[in-house]
Amino acid sequence: MEERKISVDPMALAFAKVMTVFTIIGIAVMVAPSIPYFMGYNQYISLQMASKYWNESTVNFWKHVKGITVHGYDWIFTNLEYTDCQSMIGVLLLMITPLLSMIAAIPKADQKAFKLLLLLAAIEFAVSMIVKGIL
Amino acid sequence: MDWWFWPVFLFVFTLLIGIISPVSGVGGGVLYVPLATVLTPFNVDFIRGAGLIMAVVSALSSVPYLLRKGLANIRLFAVIAPIMVITSVLGGIVGLWVSNALPNGKYYVKLLLGIIILLVFLIMITSKRVEFPEVRDEDVDPWSRKLGIVGEWYEPSLDRIVQYKIKNLPVGMIMFGVIGFIAGMFGLGAGWANVPLLNLVMGAPIKVATATSMLIITANAPAIGIYLAKGAVLPVVVVPSILGITIGARIGAKIAEIIRPAFVRWLVIGVLFLAGVLNIIKGLEGLGYIPHII
Numbered sequence: 001m002e003e004r005k006i007s008v009d010p011m012a013l014a015f016a017k018v019m020t021v022f023t024i025i026g027i028a029v030m031v032a033p034s035i036p037y038f039m040g041y042n043q044y045i046s047l048q049m050a051s052k053y054w055n056e057s058t059v060n061f062w063k064h065v066k067g068i069t070v071h072g073y074d075w076i077f078t079n080l081e082y083t084d085c086q087s088m089i090g091v092l093l094l095m096i097t098p099l100l101s102m103i104a105a106i107p108k109a110d111q112k113a114f115k116l117l118l119l120l121a122a123i124e125f126a127v128s129m130i131v132k133g134i135l
Numbered sequence: 136m137d138w139w140f141w142p143v144f145l146f147v148f149t150l151l152i153g154i155i156s157p158v159s160g161v162g163g164g165v166l167y168v169p170l171a172t173v174l175t176p177f178n179v180d181f182i183r184g185a186g187l188i189m190a191v192v193s194a195l196s197s198v199p200y201l202l203r204k205g206l207a208n209i210r211l212f213a214v215i216a217p218i219m220v221i222t223s224v225l226g227g228i229v230g231l232w233v234s235n236a237l238p239n240g241k242y243y244v245k246l247l248l249g250i251i252i253l254l255v256f257l258i259m260i261t262s263k264r265v266e267f268p269e270v271r272d273e274d275v276d277p278w279s280r281k282l283g284i285v286g287e288w289y290e291p292s293l294d295r296i297v298q299y300k301i302k303n304l305p306v307g308m309i310m311f312g313v314i315g316f317i318a319g320m321f322g323l324g325a326g327w328a329n330v331p332l333l334n335l336v337m338g339a340p341i342k343v344a345t346a347t348s349m350l351i352i353t354a355n356a357p358a359i360g361i362y363l364a365k366g367a368v369l370p371v372v373v374v375p376s377i378l379g380i381t382i383g384a385r386i387g388a389k390i391a392e393i394i395r396p397a398f399v400r401w402l403v404i405g406v407l408f409l410a411g412v413l414n415i416i417k418g419l420e421g422l423g424y425i426p427h428i429i
Contacts, residue, residue, distance in 0.1 A: 006289055006296060008202070012209040016199035019353075023195040027377070034374040038142065050371060051138035058180045058367045059235050070366030087370045088363065091188060095360060097195055098353040102216070105209065113282060114213050121216035121354070128224045128357040 010108040011118075018104040022097040030090025037083035044082035099125045138371075141175060146375035148174070149189070153383020154390060155403055163380050164190035164323045166403065169252045169410035172245060173417065177372055179241050179248070180234055183322030184362030185372045187227075189380050190323065191359060194352040196381065205288035206346035208339070211301065212354070214282065218308055219315035219354040226319025227361030235365075239422055246418025248321050252411035255327045259404050262331045267297065270338035274302045286343065302338045310336070311351070319358040326352065 037043055045065055053064045062070050076092070079085040102122045109115040149167065156163045168186040172179050201207040233247075234240040279301045287298040310332050318325040329348035333339040339347060362368050419425045 006205045006287055008205050009209055009286075011213075012202040012205075012207070015209055016202040019195060020199040023192070023199075026195075027192070027381075030370075031374060031378065034370045037370055038139075038374075045369070047138045047371060050369065051141070054181060054369070054371075055176045055178055057178055057235050057241060058231070058365050061178065062366050070364070072364050073360075075366060076363070084370045087374065088368065091359065091363060091368055091373065094188070094192055094195065095356050095363070098191075098356045101353075109213075111282070114210065117213040117217060121213070121220055124217055124220040125357050128220065129360045 010110075011105040011114065014108045015101045015105040019097055019101040022093060022100055026090050026094035026097060028090070029093055030087050033083040033086035033090075037087060042081065042083045044079045044084050095129070099129075141177070142371050142375040144175065145171070145372065146379040149376045149379030150383040150386075153380040153385075154387040156380075156384060156387055163193055163384070165252070165255060165327050166407065166410070167376070167380075168322050169248060169414050170406070172248065173410065173413045178234075179244050180231065180362070180365070180367040181369055181372045183230065184359070184367040184369075185376045186322035187319075187355065187359055187362065188368065188373055189376055190318075190325075190352055191356045192377055193380060193384065194349045196384075198346075198350050198353060201346035201349060204346075205286060206342055207350040208284065208286045208301075208343060208347045209350070210282060210284045210286075211333075211339075211347055212350045214278075214284070214304065215308065215311045215351055216354040218312045219351060220357055222312045222315035223319035223355040223358040224361060226316035226321075227358040228319075229316075230320035230322075231361060231365050231367065242418045242421030244321075244418075245414045245421065249411045249414030249416075249418060251317060251321060251323075252407060252414060256404060256408045256411055258327060258331060259407070262335065264330075264334060264341050266341050267299075268334065268338045268340065270300045270302050272300075274338065275300050276302055276304050278304045288342070290342075297340065299340050299343060300338070303336050307332060307337045315355065318352075318355050319361070322362075325355065 049065050053061045056064065059069065062068055076085050076088045099122055102118050102125070106115055106118045109118060148171070149163070152163050152166050155166070164186045167189060168182055171177065171182045175182070198207060202209060230244065234244045237243060284301045284304065285299065287296050290297045314325045314328045314332070317323065326348045329351055330344045333344035333347055334341050416425070420427050
């Protein structure tokens with residue numbers, strides 16, 4: 001009975017709701033295309049090839065496997081017809097889930113300070129992802 | 136060995152880690168990264184990328200429940216997140232730079248990882264947990280007071296609502312910055328450092344410290360971008376690891392009710408010590424400081 005009397009911060013409830021939804025979607029989007037990938041369908045990086053070089057640093061791995069140097073998220077978005085790159089969309093979704101949760105919590109904050117702090121964290125979060133995608 | 140052996144191995148390996156984690160109270164990432172670095176052929180870059188994703192996904196899965204129960208404190212998170220987002224990204228950049236740009240970089244990373252793991256080992260065997268730390272009104276720092284960082288939850292063992300306050304917020308903010316850097320650099324979840332800091336330095340009750348630590352780990356998510364943008368995330372490593380730890384954690388949560396946690400905790404601490412020593416030996420071997428022994 002007493003449990004019902006707990007006052008939960010409205011910011012927390014909004015944050016939790018968005019996080020639940022996008023975590024489920026992110027895991028599903030990551031796992032579903034990986035099934036055909038492991039069965040050998042439509043691979044951007046063939047598993048036989050990958051296994052020869054996965055002990056190398058990322059730079060050498062990509063040089064040997066695809067003959068490219070990876071900078072940013074282009075390798076995912078320009079190869080979305082391949083199952084392994086589709087699986088990476090799920091990882092991207094999981095990565096932005098805390099950002100979406102923070103944005104959802106902002107309107108529910110009862111103090112200006114928390115609106116600003118969450119907005120600052122969300123901007124840092126977004127900028128760091130965009131910068132990494134460009135570099 | 137055929138390629139398919141390694142995803143199967145990773146699945147079984149992370150399933151076991153997932154089972155052990157809830158029983159021992161040791162986070163999955165902190166076991167996964169040092170052990171997978173030693174036991175699998177994958178480069179440390181791919182292992183760290185998967186380790187960070189595992190830590191974040193585990194946190195994303197449990198945080199909504201903890202928030203609704205009043206155990207995870209979103210006000211504390213709002214103060215710490217702007218610091219940890221920046222430092223975890225910086226840590227990820229430095230970690231990949233060391234392993235890619237420096238000659239023998241991956242051996243330096245293994246050596247540093249071993250040292251960090253031994254540090255975690257020391258923290259675990261020396262830190263005492265305080266279930267309900269006493270924070271008097273005069274202990275509350277002005278920042279916490281002004282921001283109203285307080286909370287409450289229903290504690291079944293006491294059959295009452297427990298209210299708590301926070302102290303030492305400015306010191307905590309600096310220390311969280313350092314923890315974020317280390318977490319991003321080595322692909323570790325940071326529960327091993329977050330929990331003692333929140334509990335012993337900032338006066339959060341142990342349940343609140345553990346739950347808020349999970350919430351804070353979600354602020355490390357942008358560091359995943361560093362690994363994605365460098366091509367250090369491969370489905371062959373990430374997918375079996377995430378599935379293994381997710382299924383294992385559910386089994387572990389049930390086992391936790393019937394097994395003696397103290398025994399498993401000490402077993403895990405022993406494995407952690409071994410993993411730290413093995414990484415240091417492998418790092419020193421690779422750098423040529425000691426002859427090849429493992």
